[in-house]
Amino acid sequence: MRFVDATDMVDHIKAIKSADEIEAIGRMAAMQDEVLQALARHIRPGMKDFEVAAYAQYAGQLRGSEQGLFIGSSSPAGRAAMYKPRHQQGREMREGDAFTLLIENNGPGGYYGELARTFVLGKASQELLDTMALLVEAQRHTLDHLKPGAMPADILAAHNAFMRARGMREETRLYAHGQGYDMVERPLIREDETMPIAAGMNIVVHPGHATASVFTTVCDNYIIGPDGPGECLHKTPKTVIEL
Template sequence: MTVRNGAPRRVHERVTMSDQDQRIQRPISTAELERRWAAVRAAMEAASIDVLLMQNNGDHMGGYVKYFTDLPATNGYPVTVVFPRDDLMTVVRQGPFGAVDEPPGGDNGVLRGVKRALMTPSYASCFYTAPYDAELAASGLAPYARATIGLVGAYQMSAAVADHVRAAFPQARFVDASDLVDRVKVLKSDEEKELIRDAARMQDGAMRAAFDAIKPGMRDREVAAVAQRYSHAYGSEQGIYLCASAPAGTPFHFGQWHFGNRVLREGDQFVLLVENSGPGGMYTELGRSCVLGRASQQMKDEFAFTLEARRFTLDRLVPGMPSARIWEEFNAFMVKNGRPPESRLYCHGQGYDMVERPLIRHDEPFPIQADTNIVVHPTYNHGGIMSWVCDNYLIGPDGPGPRLHEFPEIITEIG
């Protein structure tokens, strides 16, 4: 550890940590964490990997850290985890220079399975702090200087961390262990499935609240803010609320808050996607359309076809089915029926990540598996109509179970 992080200062604030433990909403049980750790360690043993290194800086698509620690990475602040096959974790996170927390027995009510939590005030916007997290992570990896180190989620790991540890341990063997962890992480336990169902219940309420509030004169973002307020009161921590409006019969696409300034008018179509995490951190997503007035017969007919397109996909979400084959057959179905083929992502897994494997797409090697959480959202413009529907399903041994969301499968007419 270099001088810049200061002399280590041990902090054993059991009272404070106990207080924090009471403040955490919907913590994952220790038994569930132990199940995850055991499953990953068994996979590491089979692959001859001695230790994992991961780093996330947000909890929209940074679920690896959350999966191992039950603590999210947020706000662009990096959280780095060293997960040995034969020892407790080392965690590096935001905090005072030189601070070290060593939970007695590896558990202080918030940090669980953790030998040491090392802290440093680093910021991605200040280039000279780039080595700080890397140096502390290297201290956790020191016992594995000649071992096999698996990098998890390298897409989100900073180049500073990856470059530093490779230079610090030239005799180590580095491998990508993302796929290894994904194969465990995508399979949901009973506890995780209940969190997923609760997220869907929350989104049903958020959509109802938004459609109850919508009226001419509001801006798109103001309607989305109603859904956000409902969700935050329910216990959501992060997520996105995509929305957009246009005169009915005009092709358009929804967007983030930055594009939510349009004022709604009588007769407009409005679309809203609530894609956020419920209490406990699991993601689902719900998407619907409404009309400030009456929906045209053309809109209703197109929505009926959208439901048919979703059913076409659901019939193929059976364990063992290759993701690429579903993608190809879905696009052939769309083209055959005069609709545009999908070129982005219309069906995928969800969990601690807003988008999780498998992706139903040509480039996904994962087949469909039981115990995964899959969202289906065919979305397209055709004949001047923007049409879509979005709901989640848990995949069972024979295919999708019941739709998790209970919001009606309709175009809601307002007024």
């Protein structure tokens, strides 16, 4: 008997999506857009952070989702609304607060995507708006490098150079990666990834930036085409959502 490590072969098979898979991924992205729209109508002062996350999970399951993660928190103006898990989501929201939520759930058919935005119960600060604008630019910069044949280590290096040039912190998280039946799958946009970018991949790009006074991110999925990413699968505007 001979044992063969087929991990790399299987990972490459998983990474390239068929036409049917891409259709299912599109339905997932539309579902997540609808969840965010439902949240915008539902969030109000007096709710606790976990109630917002629970409503996002509920709204997704009504639309065919089965499971996922919903992390985020609120904060008053002048403090960063960081990602937090369920056991840290006990804060009660007030008028003027910011709330950042990351929706990482699967859609009808079981395929995963990610969508994140920051809500403000009132008017957003100029610092928050400026940070979001820079991150939208950072996301576009990464998308410009997601060409078939590109190596993840080079993409990460280019992103960190972009962030440094604008006085923002280099990325130490996994800020972009493949998705499918797994929430996180290859290629991973980091220095040790050996799988090049290829047409047919479902890639999520979610640069973020945090200081003591502000945190936000922009997070969306793209299908890689022959010349690079196609249109954004999510239709939610890439802005801070003021309520």
